[in-house]
Amino acid sequence: MTAVRSVAAGMNGQIKMLSIKNLHASVGDREILRGVNLEVPTGQVHAIMGPNGSGKSTLSYVLAGRDGYDITDGSIVFGGEEIVETPAEERAAKGIFLAFQYPLEIPGVATMTFLKAAMNAQRKARGEAELTTPDFMRRVKVAAEKLNVTQEMLRRPLNVGFSGGEKKRNEILQMALLEPKLAILDETDSGLDIDALKTVSDGVNALRAPNRSMLVITHYQRLLDHIVPDVVHVMAAGRIVRSGGPELALELEANGYADYVGAAAA
Amino acid sequence: MNAEPRILNTPAEVTLAEAFSASRGHLPGDAAVAAARAVAFDAFQKKGLPHRRTEAWRYTDLRVLLRSVPPAPPAAPASIASAALLPGLDRARLVIVDGAYRPELSDLSGLDGVEVTSLATLLDQGDERVGALAGRLDDAMVALNTAMMTGGVAIRVPAGLDVTRAVEIAHVTSGAYSVFARNLISVGAGASLRVVESFTGPDAAASVANIVTEAVIGDRAKVTWAKLQAEGNAAVHLSTTAVSIGGESQFDHLTLMTGASISRSQSFVTYGGEFARAGLFGATMIGGKQHADIMLGVDHAVPNGASRELFKAVMDGKADGIFQGRIVVRPGAQKVDGKMMTQGLLLSEDASFSVKPELEIFADDVQCAHGATSGEIDEDMLFYLLSRGLPRAEAETLLVTAFLAEAIEGLGDEAIGEAFEQVARDWLADRKTLS
Amino acid sequence: MPAVQETVDQVRRIDVDQYKYGFVTDIESDRAPKGLSEDIVRYISAKKNEPEWMLEWRLEAYRRWLTMTEPTWARVHYPKIDFDDLYYYSAPKSTKGPKSLDEVDPELLATYEKLGIPLREREILAGVEGASDRRVAVDAVFDSVSVVTTFKEELKKAGVIFCAISEAIREYPDLVRKYLGSVVPTSDNFYATLNSAVFSDGSFVYVPEGVRCPMELSTYFRINERNTGQFERTLIIAEKGAYVSYLEGCTAPMRDENQLHAAVVELVALDDAEIKYSTVQNWYPGDKDGKGGIYNFVTKRGDCRGARSKISWTQVETGSAITWKYPSCILRGDESQGEFYSIAVSNGYQQVDSGTKMIHLGKNTRSRIISKGIAAGRSDNTYRGLVSAHRKASGARNFTNCDSLLIGDQCGAHTVPYIESKNASAVFEHEATTSKIADDQLFYCLQRGLTSEEAVALIVNGFVKDVIQQLPMEFAVEAQKLISISLEGSVG
């Protein structure tokens, strides 16, 4: 533990949950991330905002370990460990959770079956005992109620025929059950009406904890009214171009991204 | 094209001709049956074994694939080990060993009121049900079966009887023999029946089974029928099911193909009355050098029929998976609703999948559609599962199981579905240990 | 329901004699004796002043053809063709091959004018509505010979060769020898082999490296003579980075007997080249009782030989008594693309068996098939297609959509796709539907005040829109009109 702490502790002594240095990633010969630097201390919520196409989703996929990206330079240190080479499922077991901008539909796999498989796989990877069925059912019931996820939804195949809002609630339900150390929420607010936004935000806020960090990716400021971040970063053309407090989000809301689009292109 | 009679020239064809002349004298049946056998063998000889140019068999060229034909089985086959197939599924069992019905090995409990007869007996007495449907099929292997059939079982469910216990027709091959069996099923008006057909045999035995089943389903009857082809790994399996479904009846059929070296399963469903519904499903799971071909013909001869077809195939190793499906809507058969979907999943570089889904439509007021896809495991779905922490092998298994389950569950019979899904899970578990 | 019934009744009454291109041009012609033999092949070759190698090529094909039998797998039925009862060569006497426009028989010019095909270059400029600066070069083929090719000089300046194939054999023998038969071998199939032996004329296009052909090229085929087979041969080569768009149109007079048309079209696209080939096929379909009409037995194939090359077939098939035609793409080059967009309309007693083959050989090759079949009257309309991925075709993609529409209850619509994948990473998707015009769609239109004919026309137009959009503008308008005429009785 001490060795890990010495790597993870930043200059100011804070413990870093996530530390990204000079991260470059491309698809084919197209470079999408062009030197991302980002540090998220344990327990903090950071927001990443930026124009469409700036690379926010790509960053979230690269953090979660999706195949198909060439990491040409840089490092991702999570909980003190370099994870660039770690496969996606091991990253998940270590505690990285990604709420997808477009949650996948998986026909034939009941949501319930899937939740159990995922929870037990992660427990197994961490050397923990599998959940008993009653224990599992209880946990799901508690979490699902909070998020207005009905039993009927849980019996249906994963995300198949779910509305946009239902899919997003299902993502947060998974987050609640998997209890990650780092949750990455990619445009979780998109496609939600105001009531659904509140449900989802309440769900997320309930999961804020001193030992958990979050990276909230959004295009709009309105989500940040509900999930108030510690730090706001602006991403443009594959880089973090500015960081600041929650007030930065308001400034962006007022002025738009035009400055950053121009600046990045220059 | 080939109007002139063909000369038999593959070794397999020669052996079959010899086998027919050697056995025709003592095959079961009265004079009429003997005459029908001669006519059928003549028809077979004219066609020869189906080959590449036989459109319905284009992907299963028996002139190439069927190198030789094994001998007929011994008269009294040795006692056979009862296969531990489909554990947990409660069912009566009618056991057919090497093409002969064996009452002493069968379990008929729960079949009160159902008439079960040995086919050999029916042939000796003469029975109009034999060949009533198969006789209409223009298929060389069906003709060969008509010429050579030795036995099998006939089941008759009287009108209105609801048979709740499933009935298994268990075809067991005891070794490397040629087997020709024929079964008959008649389900009276308003009756219901759940059938499980199983095909098993020992590994490494180069058996050739040619089995034909004819089924007449009465008006308003309900039949659920699941077929499990789990033959030994050197077997050749050729089976044909010809079904006619009555008005307002409901017929659900599932074919699961996992055994044999070379297999071809044909089902032909004809609508005999209006407002009948058929659900036809298939799940193929093969690997190594297996070749499995499913052929389906749906004949909407009358108006107002509905059919749903969903066929899934998973190919590993160097396996060849094939599906040919044909929906025909005859002139005047208005208001037919037919939908057919075929999906192939290739788990290995060297596997292949061929599909020919056909629509042949002669009535305008219809809704017919088919779809087909072929590909490997969806990368995005896989990543989604990995990102939730599932190990790759488990994630793949989950996706493949789900892929197949959709077809298996289509049958709509929970107990049979569960037993068949277990077969799929076992196959996937074996596959993992192999690779 | 009444609206539908009305439509159906109108279709029943349909008179295919609506065919407006059915007139005969009275012109004296030069014909080979009836029948087929080595001597006839030599006669055709001699008429065209062909070099010895070409004659040998033809004779070899002829000898091969004698050993072949007619294919029977298509869903078409017709009495056996007596190949000895046909003329294999016929040319207007006044024309000895293409020459300048001033020398062309005025009777011929009048014929093309009547068909709406302007051959005078100046008129072309003025003629096309809404596209005044768009020009189309035309190669006009009358029975067995090319009578004139327009805009040749201007094309030559750009380096593009556009001429009759008979001329190309004499003028550009190296190019012809290199490519002729390299896509459709002389032994390919019964009709292609016959064509190889007796082909009379057709177009030749060569677009050199990096050249974007400055205008649309087109060939207009006209069968005039009685009992004459038309066997044209087209060869289009697009060198590296070249682009060409080519249009083909066809008509024939109304005659009681059936006439044979057995063409071969070969396309070769090298690296980064693109060929767009559009056809509006409007051969005489026969009369309302199914008498007469063209047998259209055609082999069209494109070879995407180079990396990133692209071949796109678009066809509007409204004519012919029988159509047997599968414009195909061999996707040999890595990342090459093939497309097939088709509208096939059948009415009366017409029989259509058409579709495509997309053969994926190279890596990351893509293909797309959109086929719309409309069957009316007592016709039969079949889509037949093959999509295959070979072992090495990793990353291949295909999307196929074939929809059939039935108008009336005496016709048939059939879909026969073959899908064969030998590569796990190949992703194929196929979907097909068959239906009639929905009562509620019709009702919706009627409720908005359309007549039932207008409603059907509207809905049919919507049904074929995806394909019409692929046609060059001049053709799109023409095609839409043709579809309406073909469905006369059900469409306004």
Ligand SMILES: Nc1ncnc2c1ncn2[C@@H]1O[C@H](COP(=O)(O)OP(=O)(O)O)[C@@H](O)[C@H]1O
């Ligand atoms: N797999 C890919 N292949 C090629 N380009 C991609 C791929 N994924 C993303 N891009 C491109 O990278 C840029 C960033 O995309 P993305 O990360 O989705 O942006 P954001 O989420 O900020 O809108 C976009 O221009 C997008 O088109």
Ligand SMILES: [Mg+2]
């Ligand atoms: Mg995004």
